[in-house]
Amino acid sequence: MTEKIFGIHAVQAVLSRSPERVKNLYVQNGRADKRLQEVLSLASSSSIAVVQRPRDELDKMVEGRHQGVIAQVEPAPEFREKDLPDLVAAAGSAALILVLDGITDPHNLGACLRSADAAGVTAVVAPRDNSVGLGATVFKVACGAADVVPFIQVTNLARSLQQMQQAGIWIVGMAGEADTSLYDRDLSGPTALVLGAEGAGMRRLTRENCDYLAKLPMAGTVSSLNVSVAAGICLFEVVRQRQK
Template sequence: MKEQIFGLHAVTTALQRRPESVSEIWVLEGRRDKRLHAVLELAQRHSIALHECPRKVLDELVDGRHQGVVANAKAPSQTHEKRLPELVAAAGKRALVLVLDGVTDPHNLGACLRSADAAGVTVVIAPKDNSASLNATVRKVACGAAEAVPFVQVTNLARSLRQLQEAGVWIIGLAGEATQSLYDCDLSGPVALVMGAEGSGMRRLTREQCDYLAHLPMAGEVSSLNVSVATGVCLFEAVRQRQ
């Protein structure tokens, strides 16, 4: 299956990690700055067809900010859920899993993947139904992280959480009404952080599968954070505790 990748970071990462999948690249005519030069150099190194075109053509190719570069590529195969136990076992006591229960906005998913990559997350898990999947917008927002972080969409999220528990991973769900602060939780061992959907939070079955529920302390008038912002805060609290 073919897909279009756009944005400097996303295209550069695709060329670095899976150049064999990229068939051709369109770039903004006349642009020759340092950031685009790296893309052109990689494309030439791997003998990938290059086309210069006006901005209007690029604008018609994709729905989003392309930054002057669009690539046509074969979509990578997504990490299969059967590999989940293998990925967690390989990480051992350092396993850090991010679970996104019903995040449907591709911009939020892309931002979550970017934070996950920066925090060294083992794997990101999401249900197959009622969730955003990897597409060009997600890859653009993720700035290359979608190529680097294993992303697994599972058929039954509650069952996958039980598998994590059986592997020794503690499940902590983020919920605004929880009495315990995330900062009081031990995140230094194998742990999975579960973030709920935009607005509605975690589903009932997901919540019931959690070992603990925790909240992020909020000092101002705002009662909650955007899911991608909250994800970044939670992941880096785990990073801080593991240093």
């Protein structure tokens, strides 16, 4: 079984990191700009055949803005729930987990994965039910991060949080009604940041399994941030504290 990845950054990332996964590469007739030439050069260096197609045919192959390039690839190696303890153990005191509870928009997941990659996150964890998984839109928005950041969907998120606690990870739930700012918390040790869907927030059982709640201080009239924006801010507060 294969899947389609589209968009310049997403296709370039898979050609750079895992060219053996690429089975077919489709590009738009007549495109010869520098960005596409970089993609074609990577394909040539890995002896990957390129198939020229009219734009309207590419439009029919995927839903979304393909930017003139589509790769048909073998799925990336899938991380499973049983892999999480080993990932946490390997990271040791630098473990940083991003937990997304009930995120259903693939654009948000893709943006979260991109921030997670930039922040050096150990793994991104999400429930298997009522949560978006990896797909073409996620890969495009993530700009290659979906290929390298372990994304693990778990059957029981509350149980997974408890297992993280037993492994020495502090669980920090982000909630607008919390009394303490995230900036006033010590995030230098092994940490899992939990963010819920915009509006609904974390589910009750998820909240109950957090060690403590924290908030981002909001100075304006907007009461909440998009989850991917909030995730980026929270992750890089951890990075800032650890560098300090």
